[in-house]
Amino acid sequence: MVALKKIGRQTIKFLNPPSILTTASIVGPKEGEGPLAQYYDEVLEDDLFGEDSWEKAESKLVKEAVKIAIRKAKLKIPDIEFMLGGDLLNQLMSTSFAARDLEIPFYGLYGACSTMAESLNLAAVLIDGGYADKVVATTSSHFSSAERQFRYPLELGNQRAPTAQWTVTGSGAAILTSNGNGPFITYSTIGKVIDFGIVDSNNMGAAMAPAAANTITTHLMDTGLQPKEYDLIITGDLGKYGRDIAIELMKKEGFEIVKNFTDCGIENF
Structure with a gap:
């Protein structure tokens, strides 16, 4: 099946x-x-x-x-x-x-x-x-x-x-x-647990950034879409340091997301 x-x-x-x-x-x-x-x-x-x-x-x-x-x-x-x-x-x-x-x-x-x-x-x-x-x-x-x-x-x-x-x-x-005028949820990319060995509880952004970057990268590869096709790409709470790490990790995979990539933790405060 x-x-x-x-x-x-x-x-x-x-x-x-x-x-x-x-x-x-x-x-x-x-x-x-x-x-x-x-x-x-x-x-x-x-x-x-x-x-x-x-x-x-x-x-x-x-x-x-x-x-x-x-x-x-x-x-x-x-x-x-x-x-x-x-x-x-x-x-x-x-x-x-x-x-x-x-x-x-x-x-x-x-x-x-x-x-x-x-x-x-x-x-x-x-x-x-x-x-x-x-x-x-x-x-x-x-x-x-x-x-x-x-x-x-x-x-x-x-x-x-x-x-x-x-x-x-x-x-x-x-x-x-099931019925409505949108916005619609069209895709769902399920992330993986990725552990780079960060053990500092005061630096959770660095701990979460690898999984966030991998999920976004996988989503783009699975769908064939490019970062520029999105108005915004938003993560949950990487904070400033975690966001910077995610940007660097995605750059290594060939994706440039600086212009439309933000983080809820940064936006809230």
Whole structure:
């Protein structure tokens, strides 16, 4: 049996491309002071969001972002057939508790900085495959909960290294449908785990850059497209140093992506 929707080594081509119906985002105070402030649906005044812990605040971010996306789509929660999402915490606790309260059938995902792209990709597979008509894809992070999880609790007052990213406090959600006017998800290139042996938890951009560069390169080779054909090529959170590394790695493969390549971590702050 031939996989009709598979092209190249790692890419899916959707024959019935899902449409992104609506999106929503809620962010913390620091993000609200950044260059993208006008594009967020809601900016918090307090990163605890009325809760008594950062983890609970993050879960509330997910729940409210999903609700806003559904409301903007003029739908109701029972209209959503599946919720796909994840966060950076143990047991995906922020997203799992939000899914509990929303009562939407839930696929929990862990892709770190790639979780939003992963949830969109798999939601597109469900819709293109005829398994659903309306799916919400979501992810979240919180600077304070991520620091406690991966580096040093804020209470210790450690000095941040120059290479350390600043994890976004926020949540995004997108409603995908089988019918719509776009934008459409047309391709999905699944990346590989590539380990260059980076062990510095304060330099995650360098750790992630090889996999990001390889995924973009593979996508271009699988589809036959060139970087100039894209308005933007965007990674999740390589930061400035990781972005520079990815550019150099792709240059070695013959792809020049400097002009239209940016990173969400850089754009947010």
